[in-house]
Amino acid sequence: MDIEQIIENIELHYLKLTNECRCELKDFSKVITLDRGTVVVREGQFSDKTFFIAKGSARAFYLKNSKDITDWFAFENHFICSINSFFLNVPSPHFIEVLEPSILLEISRDRANELSDKYREFDRLSKMVITHTMLQLQERIVSVQFETAQQKYDNLLNIRPDIIRRVALTHIASYLGITLETLSRIRNPKNRI
16 A cells, blocks of 8 residues: 555545645655554653554553553554644653554654644644544543443444454453453353353
């Protein structure tokens, strides 16, 4: 997958860019191909990059008392970054790991800001991505606070039916805020008591 195809996917899923903006985005960004398990952002690292996932998936996770806690999944045609580090220029509080062999488009904060200042449609694209991310995170907060384990799992499958094939069950359980044993019971109704 080349940079032209990736930019076309961005346009297909977000909005059309002018030729000038497309050309500069092409010049300002780079395509990276990563293996499963590659960590692109580490806790404590300053990260001024955002990534558009052209192929594959990634997750953001924290380490708390040596426990791995997933709080965000991103799949094809979504962006992922260390939000705190990218926007506030502070060390990242979490890691971002690639979950499958992936192709990402990487762009720096400075270049993204430059494009936003110069092109109205890129500024709109940035706002669309931020809004989408905020809405996802808001849905997650509501889910964690008000839904049962079964409801959380069912909603996740409604949004991402292929997640079980693509993401380790331990990461899914962590994301849902339940134990692996509870996830196993939910997935196999015969095991319910």
